[in-house]
């Protein structure tokens with residue numbers, strides 16, 4: 001470990017590699033258009049590795065991943081972290097078990113966010129794939145995915161998310177006209193949650209067109 005840095009640089013490189021590989025796949029699926037989306041991993045109990053703002057997420061290199069503290073301040077970098085850094089760090093700060101936060105802008109997520117914003121949530125009910133979410137052991141029961149109004153003022157959005165997190169466990173939310181946030185204990189779990197949200201939102205949209 002480099003004693004001049006407040007974090008383990010080798011661990012950072014490992015996490016950066018993991019982010020790059022996974023995000024390339026998400027980008028190939030069309031979920032990160034036009035430099036949108038942002039991604040992070042918990043580095044330790046005070047720091048996270050996160051994507052630099054404005055970078056093409058389909059072509060990330062190690063230079064596009066930087067370190068922030070849990071107040072969203074850059075650590076050891078002149079770059080600007082994601083404009084939405086606070087939405088990542090609020091989760092790391094509050095929940096020591098959360099190790100990965102993924103934010104994407106797929107068409108399915110964005111269309112669903114627009115359609116369901118007036119009611120404030122999308123309801124999943126009776127899908128086998130609800131078991132993809134950690135802690136769910138059955139398809140029975142309902143799961144409401146919150147939809148928050150979009151804003152460029154991250155403290156406002158973070159406060160709304162925080163208020164809902166008080167009410168019980170959740171694995172993600174939509175932002176109106178914007179996209180989806182999903183998280184998990186590690187990259188594999190966060191990706192599983194992200195993919196389950198994408199699939200179930202797609203089902204709900206398709207059912208609406210068929211009804």
Ligand SMILES: CSCCC(=O)C(=O)COP(=O)(O)O
Pocket residue numbers: 034035036037038051052053054055081082083084103
């Ligand atoms: C062109 S996308 C607008 C910003 C956004 O919603 C996003 O996800 C990417 O922002 P970042 O600062 O993380 O690149």
Ligand SMILES: [Zn+2]
Pocket residue numbers: 036037038084103105178179
């Ligand atoms: Zn975004």
